[in-house]
Amino acid sequence: MSRERIHASELQYHEELTEQEESLTQQDTTVVHDISEVDDILDEIDGLLAENAEEFVTGFVQKGGQ
Numbered sequence: 001m002s003r004e005r006i007h008a009s010e011l012q013y014h015e016e017l018t019e020q021e022e023s024l025t026q027q028d029t030t031v032v033h034d035i036s037e038v039d040d041i042l043d044e045i046d047g048l049l050a051e052n053a054e055e056f057v058t059g060f061v062q063k064g065g066q
Contacts, residue, residue, distance in 0.1 A: 049056055
């Protein structure tokens with residue numbers, strides 16, 4: 001294999017790695033954003049339960065032996 005072909009292969013390999021790294025960075029950003037949204041929802045649920053825990057639980061109690 002000539003040096004030019006080896007060099008071209010190495011360049012292609014490095015370009016592919018760079019593309020993969022950029023893709024992973026974007027995915028990481030998306031995951032962090034999604035986790036933040038889930039945390040916000042859980043905080044909201046915690047707040048509602050702190051205020052209305054009894055009402056929340058009675059909504060799930062079986063009635064009439066169901």
